[in-house]
Amino acid sequence: MKKWLFCAAVLGASSAAYAQSSVTLYGRIDTGLQYQTGMPQGNAFTMESGNWDSPRFGMMGTEDIGGATKVVFKLEAGFNSLNGGIGSTLFSREATVGLANDTWGTFKVGNMGAYELQQDSFDLDPQLMMLYGIQTLVRGRNWSTASNGLEYASPLLGGLRVKGQYDLTNSTTWNAGNPGSGPGQLGGAQGRSGGIELTYDTASAHLMAIYDEIRDSNGQFDNVYVNSRSIMAGGTYRIGAVTLYGGYQLLDAPQASNEGYFGDGAPTSLPAGTSPPTQASQEWLGARWYATAATSLGAAVYHTNANHGNGNATLYTLTATYSVSKRTTFYSEVATVRNSATSNIGLGDGYSDPYGANGVDDSASATTNTRTNPNFGGSQTGVFAGVVTRF
Template identity: 40%
Template sequence: MRKHWIAASALTAASLGAHAQDSVTLYGRIDAGLEYVNGLKDGARWRAESGDWGTSLWGLKGSEDLGGGTQAIFKLEEGFQIMTGEMGSSGDLFNRYALVGLTNPTWGTFEMGRSLFISNGVWDFDPFVQEAFSSASLVRGRNWPQVSNSFNYQSPNFYGFDFAGQYALSNSTNFNGASNAGTPAALATTGRAAGAQITYTKGFLEVRGLYDEIRDGNGQFSNLFAFSREYTAAINLIFGKWKIQAAYEHLNANAVTDDGPTSGDHEWLGVTYQFTPAAALTVGGYHINVNRGGGNATLYETTATYNLSKRTFLFLTAATVQNSSTANFSLFAEPPDNSAAFNTTSQQAIQNSQNPYPGHSQTGGFAGILHQF
């Protein structure tokens, strides 16, 4: 009996010791305010906003010490609309992250599950940090999707360099995507997705090169803003109170079967000045040019932020997008009017999109408060 008691006590102590080294963190951010936009097809609009500066979200992340510097880790994260309490646009629980993996300071971090796509790596180089009006706008959301069934790796830093890679399986019988390949529905289904990025950081300089690809249900690059290859080169320069950010992106889709564009060039430049520890101002712009008569557009923007504390700040953003005669890019990361994202080509769907009419401009702004916890 005494041996059983000693063994049980040892197991209990070991269990308590293990739990003492575990950690689970609840975190999130809440963004809300007021938005105004004119140049919509049906005129101007005022509305309450949730997520214009940054997606409102909450999440759980945790780790368990496995010894030797290795930890088991997990991350669960969901976006939501604070104005209505609804979950994010996909309606899924943990629609942003649902990951489990291992991390070690020597060999890096490996995770599996649902994740933001690697193209979101432009966030670090976007002067407007992927606000509602940002680097995603003129590529119609191409650089901020999520992927399921993904395998992700992030290396440690070696002499200023670090590497990240991602591969997302389609989990379908034909490997690429939809098992009913060749049908219109298959063309609207995401197949395999993959990407890699390398970053160099030293002192005032940060440079990143990124390649990513998203295939349709047939394994093809059939839509410039949905199923395509993307090449990105980006740079950050920080001098005292000044931060300069610039990037160039090239998009290519070589299997477009309709009259849509097959190539696009997207670039941006922004400057941030930190007036005081609490107040900052950013000015900048984005430009895109697409082939096959898709035209070009330029988005000009400015944002002011004021920190009320380390976790709460006020924001004010104003922007305008100017379209050439054949272009109809929106301030928002809006799909084309004939996009399969609407699941219809009806005139009602076109009318309800946030794109302006071709050749028309769009101007808007939003202001609010963001709190992080």
């Protein structure tokens, strides 16, 4: 009898423990077709993975440990929907564990990955994080990633929330060694990075300010579009079925150098009077109309200017989305970017069109230069359409 009671108690305790814990599997798949003009070697018609919503799968869970506190974890992997390939490491998008409390907030440690603080800026993007948007004119700077990190997010206090990150380098030299890397042409290790974010919400408005910095492996800010300080402020305001967007971003890299932009220190050909920028600014305005519960239409204009003679560029975009269910959405976007005579920003993601000349404007490296930037003073136009489903 005692043995039976003991087994029942163990099973009951086990059931209670499972009732207080949960694990959720989730993911999304996004594939579409894209056509772009103004490429260095002509026009391009391609199939693309994640032009809106980066394909991913993962699991997240919670365990109630009492005192209104939960242990939380998240593991997330990115993949290419065209060939099924996984990123460089399995859980490169996020691998964190932490504690969450309704009164004290949430603290997490681990690989922040694609949830580096700067990526929260996509809440301010009228094009909802589609490929042509808030990251285009800053050559992918807003795609920043980070690992070896700590994060704290406060509870919501009268509409205000504070969030901070600090990413260690796990190196005895303090600055070097972080395997997280931004999208720039160097592709090398980052140094220390981190920042702070403030958000404030009302019934109609969402306001956000972010200060974020990413250093190179020597602890310097040597490339505006990769290793730099960023300060951003903006907001959204909803009026009926229309949401208005606006914002401003300033990038600063006081130690900018040829090495920071070109790796070996030997720059590709640049227009006369230009040199690596130490600052670049961006501002944008846009609106999104939720015409029906399933349909939205968006329009936005973005403008950037870089110092040291590097000119300016303007991006014009239109988007449409149509949800056929709670899980599946069809989407499309058309955009054109126009450059001044000393600028050559393209419609790429920052990896394929970093700062520097393409193979047409720089004939000396034409055999090895695979950049997709337009020519200096040129333009690019692109359109894509696809479908994303979530589970």
